[in-house]
Amino acid sequence: MARRAGSQGEKTEAAIRDAALKLIARCGYEALSMRRLAEEVGLGAAAIYRYFPNKQAILMGLLERHMLDLLTSWEQARLPAARPAPERLECFTRFHIRHHLPRAEGVFLSYMELRSLTPDNFDRIEGLRRSYESDLAAILEAGRREGSLAAPAPRVTARAVIAMLTGLTTWYRKSGPLTPSEVEAIYWRLVAGMVGLAPQERASGPETTSAPA
Amino acid sequence: MARRAGSQGEKTEAAIRDAALKLIARCGYEALSMRRLAEEVGLGAAAIYRYFPNKQAILMGLLERHMLDLLTSWEQARLPAARPAPERLECFTRFHIRHHLPRAEGVFLSYMELRSLTPDNFDRIEGLRRSYESDLAAILEAGRREGSLAAPAPRVTARAVIAMLTGLTTWYRKSGPLTPSEVEAIYWRLVAGMVGLAPQERASGPETTSAPA
Amino acid sequence: MARRAGSQGEKTEAAIRDAALKLIARCGYEALSMRRLAEEVGLGAAAIYRYFPNKQAILMGLLERHMLDLLTSWEQARLPAARPAPERLECFTRFHIRHHLPRAEGVFLSYMELRSLTPDNFDRIEGLRRSYESDLAAILEAGRREGSLAAPAPRVTARAVIAMLTGLTTWYRKSGPLTPSEVEAIYWRLVAGMVGLAPQERASGPETTSAPA
Amino acid sequence: MARRAGSQGEKTEAAIRDAALKLIARCGYEALSMRRLAEEVGLGAAAIYRYFPNKQAILMGLLERHMLDLLTSWEQARLPAARPAPERLECFTRFHIRHHLPRAEGVFLSYMELRSLTPDNFDRIEGLRRSYESDLAAILEAGRREGSLAAPAPRVTARAVIAMLTGLTTWYRKSGPLTPSEVEAIYWRLVAGMVGLAPQERASGPETTSAPA
DNA sequence: GATGAATGAGACTTCATTCAT
DNA sequence: TATGAATGAAGTCTCATTCAT
Structure with a gap:
């Protein structure tokens, strides 16, 4: 050869x-x-x-990889549907942050360059994204049925949560004052509040720390 | 003539x-x-x-107007610093939504096309944005001092709130199932939760409704 | 203005x-x-x-003009169908030469660059060409019915005649030894022979001269 | 090994x-x-x-082979100069058709791609072509001297004949209504007419048939 | 107040070709 | 004998911009 x-x-x-x-x-x-x-x-x-083959293929390759990578990792990280919704929500929250924080550029692309995609390509990526979003909405809905979560309008809340979490990558710098794990804790507290979890219910695992300013 | x-x-x-x-x-x-x-x-x-004079000036004009418009309106809508922080926060939340919802295109530009700005122009816009963000952070900090709000890491929370609220313009459609006022209510409930306001403390004005799915 | x-x-x-x-x-x-x-x-x-709008449009414009120009001129030059076929054939022959000789470049393009046309464009030009060819075939068929022309297989002969006449533009130079009118005479004699017209029948008008080498 | x-x-x-x-x-x-x-x-x-060695060499190889192949075959097929010109002309006509009909692609190239040749290469091919053309002209001139052929302006007629015969490859399809041998007969009749051979003088060999439409 | 004509830079892309392997 | 990787030149076409009118 x-x-x-x-x-x-x-x-x-x-x-x-x-x-x-x-x-x-x-x-x-x-x-x-x-x-x-x-x-x-x-x-x-x-x-x-x-x-x-062309410039568009480079972009599409990047976005597709980003989404497939996300979905694959989430598939492995998610808790089974049998577990209580609050735990599943915390799992989602922490996973999302942990996954996205080191991939700030990919996240950015995924939000900013959707409109540079060919319609076909756009549809494909949009479908992948929706599938991820739906998983979160399903957790919120389960919590509402169980009575363990009080998210208003689950689909709306799901979008709000994701927008909030993802916005993180816009400003977070490893060199800043907060460690990833501190950020995780802060955001989990915020999310917990959004769905009506009382402070004492939020505590979980060793990662939860009191957040510094 | x-x-x-x-x-x-x-x-x-x-x-x-x-x-x-x-x-x-x-x-x-x-x-x-x-x-x-x-x-x-x-x-x-x-x-x-x-x-x-050139293409860049068109973009800069758009972004600058958008920010100045925002800041001016906020100046008029804001509650005086003497009022309790929760009220001021609710005021901010509702103002932000009410102001942005009918300006989806401008909001979009403000987030997506920052990078198309000349460094000089970028700095100017970025400064305006930061000033707005700081106002929210100041409210959260005041609430913490007063003991009326429990936002973890106020500056972080401020960003999280703004990201969440602004994300709204991405998907909201007037023709969809939710009225602007319902959306306002839902998001205010979410924000209230984020800063530890108990449900009964959230009620305010006639616009607060229980959110439909 | x-x-x-x-x-x-x-x-x-x-x-x-x-x-x-x-x-x-x-x-x-x-x-x-x-x-x-x-x-x-x-x-x-x-x-x-x-x-x-693009390169192809330039070529197409050239070819289309060439063909439309040809068809328009022929429309004006042709003899009415009532006239005897030999006269009509001579008219065609002389017209073809007279029209093409000063347009060598256009003729060349029309033959060589057909394959550079978009399928759509090709079809359009091919249609125009066929219409011209058919006119000649019709004359030959009329002559056969009248008994005045003996063209074997009129459609084949039509193509042969046109190929022969058009080939002229490949080598003819105004600066060469032959005047256009001499060329016309020579080719008319050749065409006349092809369709079985005896020498004495060929004479016509003042343009017919005995051709020099 | x-x-x-x-x-x-x-x-x-x-x-x-x-x-x-x-x-x-x-x-x-x-x-x-x-x-x-x-x-x-x-x-x-x-x-x-x-x-x-390069792209040009491929084209040149193709054209050169085509011409050498033609000249070699013609060398073998031609009748000796001693034979009567009409016979030699018929021989040329039939040879040309028989040789070219199955080589439509090569013929096409030889006409269309001359201009893609390097000047040097062009001259060489052009020389070969002229040599073939001259053979036909020589026959016509001999016929004129003998008094057996009445081609006007032999060199012109030679080009006209070749253009006509070669044009054949443009439209002839084996799958069409005419057999090669019928085509040969038709074209020989046409050529014979061009040089003033009376109908009865044209008959020769077994291939001559009366042409169908 | 507006336009038609033009430009130079630069975009994406394809090409014939080379060379180490 | 053949290929994978790479290149520099050149292709068509679009762009922001200018200027006389």
């Missing part, structure tokens, strides 16, 4: 993806030129087309 | 602004071409340059 | 068309670059797009 | 040539990409450069 299978090429493809994520997050899909992207990877612009 | 001063020209300028807001919201600043914009207004592309 | 109506713009459009005809004839549609074309007209490449 | 010398490689080279002929005929030299060609043969693009 010509070269160690998959060695060089796959590395290049990954490098392109990484650079694209960084650059699109920084300046936007439309504003990113293929030449600029190639330069970041240390290639001629033409080389990119060995790995992606 | 000429037309009534300011008559024709100002109308055209407003038309450009309106069209720009609509089109940038729909497809993004980078993706909007001056020719497309001009066409929407029924002008030749060159005519726009009578009203704006 | 801004400028004398239609003055500058139309002149430019015509110049583009002329240059395109010349250059495509010389080096082929695929091999012609928009930049090269623009340069020939003394414009920047972008200016061309004010007049033609 | 390696394969039987000349085995694999020659087959591949022939495959490339075949594919090139087909594809260039279909879409043109400029429009054919090396990658597309390689794909048709089932190779990587780089592999072609083992067999041809």
Whole structure:
């Protein structure tokens, strides 16, 4: 064979993806030129087309990976439906933060560049997103049936929670004053309050700490 | 002899602004071409340059107006610092929703197109935004001092609240099942929960209704 | 108004068309670059797009004009169906040569660049061409019915005649030894022979001369 | 150890040539990409450069072969100069058709892609073509001297005959209503007429049939 | 107050070609 | 014998912008 299978090429493809994520997050899909992207990877612009058929495919690849990654991880992290809704909600909250915090660029893309997608691609990503959102809504609805959660209008609350949690990635910096685990605690307290959980019900596991300013 | 001063020209300028807001919201600043914009207004592309020196100025004008409009309105709507924090928080919440709901496009721009701004312009807008955010943080801090609100980490909570409220414009449709006033009630309940207000403390004014699903 | 109506713009459009005809004839549609074309007209490449939406439209415009021009002229030159077929055939022959000789480049394009057309465009041009060919076939068939012409397989002969006459533009040069009118005479003699007209029947009008080598 | 010398490689080279002929005929030299060609043969693009130094060489190879093939076959088929000109002309006509009919793609290339040749290459091919044309002209001139043929302006007639005969490949389809032998008969009748051969003089050999419509 | 004509830069993309393996 | 990776040039086309009218 010509070269160690998959060695060089796959590395290049990954490098392109990484650079694209960084650059699109920084300046936007439309504003990113293929030449600029190639330069970041240390290639001629033409080389990119060995790995992606066009610019849109790069964006779509990024967003699709982001969503599939999210759904896969959530599948493994979620608590079974038999568990009490408050526990499931806390699990969701902490998972969401833990998953998103180190993926700020991907999150950003997922919100900002949806409109740069082809209609077909948009529908696909939108479907994935909705499926995630529905999982949260289902927890809130279960809690309401059990009488353990008092979320007003579960679907609305679900969106509100996700918007709030995701907004986190907009400003959180690892170098700031808060550790991820402190952030997790703060946000869980906020979410708990939103669904009517009394303070003492919120305590759980060792991660819950009193939040500093 | 000429037309009534300011008559024709100002109308055209407003038309450009309106069209720009609509089109940038729909497809993004980078993706909007001056020719497309001009066409929407029924002008030749060159005519726009009578009203704006360049494309960036259009965007900046839109964002600046949006923020100044927000700050001005808030100045008039806010309760004096002497009033109890929970009331001031409710006032903020309801104001924010009431102000943003009919301005979905402007809100969208303010979040999505910050990165399309020149550094100078970005700083100016960012400053305005921060000033608004600080007002909310100040209320939460006051509540904490008073002992009337239990927001964890006020600055964090302020951001969380704003992210949540603003996210509303992403999905809310006037034609949907919820009236603006119902939405206001739901979100106020959520915010109240976040800062530890007990259910009975939340009731206020005639707009508070029990939320439908 | 801004400028004398239609003055500058139309002149430019015509110049583009002329240059395109010349250059495509010389080096082929695929091999012609928009930049090269623009340069020939003394414009920047972008200016061309004010007049033609894309490269294909330039080619199509050229071919369509060529065919419509041909059909219009033929409509005026043709003899009425009541006249004897030999006369009508001679009319066709002389018309074809007279029309094509000064349009060598257009003829060339019409034969060589059909394959560069979009399927839609191809169909349209092909239809026009077939209509012209059919007129000749109709003359040959009329002659066969009358007994005045003995063309074997009229449709085949029609194609053969047209191929022969059109081939003329490939090599004929005004600066060569033959005048157009001599060429006309020679080709008419050839065509007459093809359909079995005896030498004495061929004489007609003052243009028929004995051809030099 | 390696394969039987000349085995694999020659087959591949022939495959490339075949594919090139087909594809260039279909879409043109400029429009054919090396990658597309390689794909048709089932190779990587780089592999072609083992067999041809560059794209131009492929085209030149095709055209040169076509012409040499024609000249060689003609050398064998031609009648000696001692034979009467009408017989030699019929021989030429029938040979030309018989040779070209099954080589429509090569003929097409020879006419359409001359302009894609390098000047050097063009001159060489043009020379070969002229040599073939001259053979026909020589026959016509001999006939004129003998008094057996009355072609007006032999060189002109030679070109006219060749254009007419070659045009055949443009529309003839094996699946159509005419057999090659019928086509041959029709065209020979046409050529005979062009040079003033009376009907009874044209009959010759078993292939001459009366032509169907 | 507005436009038609034009431009130079730069967008995405494809091409023929090379070279190490 | 063939390929995978890469490149530099060039392709078509769009863009924000200018300026005489």
